[in-house]
Amino acid sequence: MKTSGTASSLINENQNNDRQQRKMADIAQALQASPADVAALRRMAISEGGLLTDEMRCQVWPRLLNVPPNILEQEPETVERDNNKDYNQVLLDVQRSLRRFPPGMPDEQREGLQEELIDIILRVLKRNPQLHYYQGYHDIVVTFLLVVGERLATALVEKLSTHHLRDFMDPTMDNTKHILNYLMPIIERVKPEVHDFMQEAEVGTVFALSWLITWFGHVLADFRHVVRLYDFFLACHPLMPIYFAAVSCTEKRRCWIANVTWPWSITCCHRFLRICPTRPSSAERETCLSSSRHPNWPERLPFATAWRPPRLKTLTWPRRSSGLTRCSTSAGGGNCNSSNSSSRRWQSARRWPGPP
Template sequence: MKKAKRPKNNARCRVNDSGAAAGDSWRKQKLLEIHKALHSDPVDVETLRRAAVSQGGLLTDELRRKVWPKLLNINVYDLPYKPGRDVRENHKDYNQVLLDVRRSMKRFPKGMPITQRAVLQEQLIDIMLEVLKHNPQLHYYQGYHDMAVTLLLVVGERTAIAMLHTLSNHHLRDFMDPTMDSTKHILNYLMPILEQVDADLHDFMIRAEVGTIFALSWLITWYGHVLSEFRHTLRLYDFFLASHPLMPIYLAASIVLHREREVKDTECDMAMVHHLLSRIPQDLPYECLIGRSHALFDQYPPSLLAKRAALQSRKSLSISSFQAFQLSTLHQRPDTVLQHLNKAKGSSTSRRGFESALAKDGGSLWGKGNRMVKVAVWGLSATLGAAAFAVVQTAMDWGPEVLLQLF
């Protein structure tokens, strides 16, 4: 692959850069390329990765539901785990998970009815505990729920469990050790990147003794915790799911470099610089920053940065397993084939299934008169993700009987 040109020290992305191109021809062409890659046998994962990284990302949530699992080698027609409530009170992390989920209101779409959000929060708890139950070597961290809720809102409960399981054992693995040592190791890649690109900015931050803790929440939540616009979070998830586990650190470096003038104009004091950097602007030019991060990764790969003494003392599980993980994604069958192969297993949800679930449901989130809607919403969000809620909202205005006609 041809090496990217070294970014200029003073190169900055324009704030009003929205990543839009003239006309819709590029978008139509990209949609065709993604659909062609999805229907190739085996699936053309390399094309899907390029699409996720390049301008506009995966474009729609409908495509994300199809492409995200392929990027992680997940067969959505043969998901290994089913959510259950049996693990809740007996799991060591249940109380902390419950507290974090209760504080997660801002991560749900604005205007979502309380009843719908309550269902999703229950699913969010089940998703995380299910993954932790099957992976006792993993340790919950605060911010894990920010990862889980993004997956839930896009792909639904069942697929979110499978995706979070894979991510937890690969991209997020260093964050899930019993101590913060591995996480600190990943954060330690930030300053060497800055030193390579802008020595003056690097030296300023060293003198200020600001460290890298300001980027901690960015890294462990893939920026989901700090961004107010969900569409920006989704764009970054496209990028990170298709990239090396260290790419969030390269994006952090790109953001700091983008704010070079602000940083240097700040008093060279730890508290002042930390205060500035820890409050991430909401109007960042994401497409430009993604492109710059990709270029930085090509020019200063982790292997080059790791030659520094501070990065040689510890081995990253995320980094060491990434090449084998990427290779494992290259021999997937298209969904049309997988659906045919798994059709006999009766994976589709039917009205009978909902009625059976309703008979067993003793939930108290909604009143007895609304249980039918609750179960239907649960089923929709478990299989379709956030896109279902536009349909659900309309159907709820008409009544439960209309909602059930969707199945």
């Protein structure tokens, strides 16, 4: 029996290696096309295993973000740190980011990367004064730094910040709250029993804030899972992280029943929700990614149907350096409204017909 099991494992490993080799060849072919076949690259970034290697990500991520080659070739300018309004907060966050670097990395190398991380963040903010730093932004930037290096990371993060992350980088968190308010309608549509459980437990949506604004980089323990998610998110619509957040809740519904029992409490449920996406297996990860693009997802989620907490008296949001507001929600279901200019940026998202 052991011999049979070993032979089966070897066959599966060989088949997996063959699939990876074919995928690498397909990615290379799409890159060599003139112009590059971005549609094919998106399909391969989304499909099982993603882009497979960091070498491929260095070539494909710029195409997925449509960053012009001349921008990629520019050497990053020196950043002035003195009298920079964001420097102190960025420094504190970067100093607390030790676990985001590979275990066993020499201190000297890690400290050098942390200096580069600070420079990238300050450089992007200086070039784009309309952007406001938020705590958790560094979790996204460090992923790009570790994969593609400082020069490429600067160009990619700047494009990402002015597009996918733009709503997180407003002076207030109004638009971020709007995105979070998509979470419960999605869960209700797909797994009503999970939605009802979360409603009864009064967990709200704040637990998913760090998932959303860091693209799960802050909560996933394995860096391989982080870059796999980034492959997926970069190839999809900017709202895909909230769909994946919903899947992270619904796919763990059996664990809910086993680990969270009556009397339900906000503390107990929040504790479970914080840990549920942290250490997925590769199979669980791919299942969640596949489910995030399931055709049964809601086709559209207009603001009029966005979830409002029915009983929670207040929602208190973490502070950040750019000055947050607190959203007070009455028992009747009042909600914070964004400005007209902020709402206009959402028109395209409201018309989006669903995940690709």
